[in-house]
Amino acid sequence: MGKTIAEKVFSAHSGTDASAGDIVVADVDFVMGQDGTSPLAIRALERMGVSEVFDPARVALVIDHSAPSPLEGVSALHAQMREFGKRTGAILYDVGCGVCHQLVPEQGHVVPGDLMVGCDSHTCTYGAVNVFSTGVGSTDGAAAMAAGKLWFKVPETYLVTYAGELPAGVFSKDLVLALAGRIGADGATYMALEFDGPVIGALSVEARMTISNMAIEVGAKAGLMRADAKTLAWYAGRGTRAPRPVEPDADAVYAREVTIDASALGPQVAKPHSVDNVSPIEEVAGTPIAQGFVGTCTNGRLEDLAIAASILGGRKVHPDVRFIVAPASRQVYLDAMAAGHIQTLVEAGAAVVTPGCGPCVGTHNGVPSDGENVISTANRNFKGRMGNSNAFIYLGSPATVAASVIEGCITDPRKYFG
Template identity: 55%
Template sequence: MGKTIIEKIISGHVGEEVKAGDYCVVPVDMLMCHDATGPLAIKAFREFERERVWDPTKVAFVLDHATPSPNERISGLHDMLRSFAKEQGIRFFDVGEGICHQLMLEKGMVLPGDIALGTDSHTCTYGAVGAFSFGIGSTDASGVLLTGKLWLKVPQTMKIVVEKGLTRGVYPKDLMLHIIGILKSDGADYLCLEFSGSCIDDMSMGGRMTLCNMAIEAGAKGGIVPPDEKTLEWVRHRSSRFFTPKLSDADANYIDVLHIDAANLEPQVAFPHAVDNVHPVDEAIGIPVQQVFIGTCTNGRLEDLKEAESILRGRKVNDSVRLLLCPASREVMLEAAKQGIIASLVEAGATLIPPGCGPCPGTHLGVPGEGENVISTANRNFKGRMGNNKSNIYLASPATCAASAIEGRIADPRKYLD
């Protein structure tokens, strides 16, 4: 019996053949901590009274969840991370650089075949480049800071085969919402979702990031797209570090295989208060919205901003709506500015906010009012997720969000495409 890509990556790291269900201790290629979770990891590390982390070149700290600092307490946590990073020689991304997951990939810090961890559940995003990546707790992170290793159980893999192309007005976000709607929030518990098929082959790297980013919303340990030439070209532009890409064997053992026909898919919307409460956009049309949010580690990349701009160009945001625009990184923001995308969206009525996570978890900026409806490109819509448990969050693609901003109610983006 052959091996899945995940079994191969872990086997290569531990130096012996392992299979799904085995327990092992793996060396880690990269650890990421951000401002909401990093302080706890530092405090736990200090309790062991060790002077140095295992390898500062394999650690990154990012300020992104509450940036710029909204209060004195957060400023203190930011200073703790800055001081520790400087003391240890850890790579540090300060306020305004962007969202941790976007930075780890666009800066070439995670490569095919890596095992990458982060103190954030959406660390699974890095599977887009063929890495095995997943979120861990702050205490586990302190152990990685000490030893560079982590204990884990090798996950089983579910293969998701997506054939044919997405039709006009339908995007990777719609596809992933559809998949989560099928699997439900616990349908892939402790599994790795492996995405393949002609639709995935044709998909951009940003689209693949969107799929892997939301694997956790089906309960998965991680998501992964086996690296192809598109992947290799993308990472070679960002890193000179050696890497060994892995692919699943033709006779690999999958716990299940899900087949999707992308050509039959239409825009999707996740209703409150669960990501798996997914409906076709036709069932959501007309629901009033007071706030629209375009950004996050799921859909704040350049192609996402272009997607929204293609809808909003030459049009205006409805007077009853606040449209918040948050690029995923400084690099994305600068390129969007050079291409005139930012100007076009701001002219339409969008409010540009600094690259970061703030509105998504409700830690800073964009907290909705009581009884308000929000439609967002984020990955979660739990009650209270954006900072107010008396508001309602709908999830959709950047195009659907842009169309909804024009009408002041949830709308089908296909009507606005030329």
């Protein structure tokens, strides 16, 4: 019987012939934590009586969720992470380096065929580069840091095929929002997603990450893709180890399958207060907004900033709108400056903040006021997510956000892609 990508990765990492439903103890190639979760992992390691990590080059702590620190209490947690890094030799990415889910693949810490866990639910992002990566809690993360392994239930796989061709003005964010609207917030709970089809092949590696990033928003454990020529080209000079691409067998067994026709798709928007509350943009166009945000582990990459800049070039942000931009990493920031995108966005009226997660998770850098609507490129719009329970968050692509901040209301971006 053929195997899925998930079954092959778990077989290779557990030394067993693993099939969906099996429980295995598997070696992990990398472990990551961020500043909302690492302090609890450090405490768990202390309580376990563990003073060393299994391999300092394979453990990273990232200060990104509240960076730079907005509060004394947070500063103390950051100090704890720095001390842990010094003491154990684990890699530490400090304030300004960027969002963990950009840094882990960008810095080559994971390569195709890897198994990794991160103490953050959006760790599923690197499925786009053929890594079985999944989010775990701090105690699981601590156990993985200590032992270099963790127990897993090998998931069934849900095959998502994107057929057709993406129309102009429609992006990978729209593809994944359409999936959330179609199968719901628990549509793939306990399962791995495998994304396939001609549309995925046509996307850049960055755009693919947007899709895998949101696998968790339908409950999935991972959002896997094949490693193709684009993936391997992206890894040229980047990976710390040689890629070991994993392909699904032609006769792999899938628990469920869905096909989405991209050719028929327009821009999609997730409405408050859940990610699966998705509408075609026509249904929400004209909704007034007080703030726009381009950034996050979903859509803060160079390509995303380039799309926003292409729309905002020579135009101005509406006077009643705050427009916040957070590049996903220092490297993205530098590349966007070199390309002129930052200049364009700032001239249009953007407030560019330090690479990090702040606005999305509501720690700082853009907490909305009561009753305000926000259009954001993030992956979650739960009530209170951006720090105010009385605000309303809409999710869309960078193009949708850029078009909307110009007009002060949710706007179909396709008019800029004629």
